[in-house]
């Protein structure tokens with residue numbers, strides 16, 4: 001067994017569990033106490049030309065990265081052998097597909113960040129928490145991509161499925177084994193630590209919107225609009241402009257138009 005220090009246990013056992021607890025409890029608290037703040041705080045109304053490119057690139061890219069992590073970290077290699085994916089096939093797919101989706105995601109986030117910096121109205125609605133979140137998000141992306149390019153594309157290849165992957169599963173199964181992470185190359189370690197920090201702060205950022213993908217939107221009935229005035233729908237439609245009905249308020253001078261201010 002690899003020599004371990006208290007520091008290793010703090011980094012590879014305590015820190016991930018603190019981050020996981022923060023992720024779960026933080027989401028519950030945020031939902032209970034800040035339901036109306038549960039939003040991506042979209043900036044589409046301020047600028048949409050660049051967003052139209054940056055947002056799909058980032059989101060489709062990150063979905064690819066996520067899928068790659070599920071296969072590489074959570075599925076033991078023996079299971080993949082069983083369905084015919086041997087070591088060579090896995091590494092070919094993981095390296096090339098992984099690199100392509102990683103570069104698309106990074107190009108997307110570069111566009112999103114450049115736009116945030118260049119468009120004044122978006123810079124002004126950017127909070128301190130947004131900046132902190134972007135540092136860890138971009139950090140995780142860049143460190144992961146450097147690790148893959150340095151070791152898998154240009155180097156001999158690093159067998160993370162013998163270390164990082166079983167370590168991830170050991171945490172999920174509540175049988176943490178910090179020794180698996182001790183000899184891992186620094187760039188992979190930094191990638192994992194940066195990602196763990198991202199999970200820790202996740203619920204207190206706009207990333208909460210990831211948990212509210214509007215799946216039910218596909219199945220719910222259409223929104224039905226009806227006139228407020230029962231009689232209006234029944235009478236014949238006249239050509240041309242029509243005055244909107246005016247409601248008399250308590251104060252005779254203040255008349256209110258129906259629909260005004262919406």
Ligand code: HEM
Pocket residue numbers: 064065068069072073094095097098099101102105137140141142144145147148152160164168188191192195196198
């Ligand atoms: C603690 C959780 C995480 C672990 C243990 C982990 C581990 C790894 C490992 C082992 C690789 C190498 C994969 C390969 O060679 O194919 C990798 C690559 C990568 N990771 Fe992570 N990762 C984690 C979280 C994240 C997060 C949250 C992000 C994004 C914000 C991310 C983004 C990337 C990217 C972009 C790559 C480059 C290759 C690819 O697209 O898969 N990782 N990660």
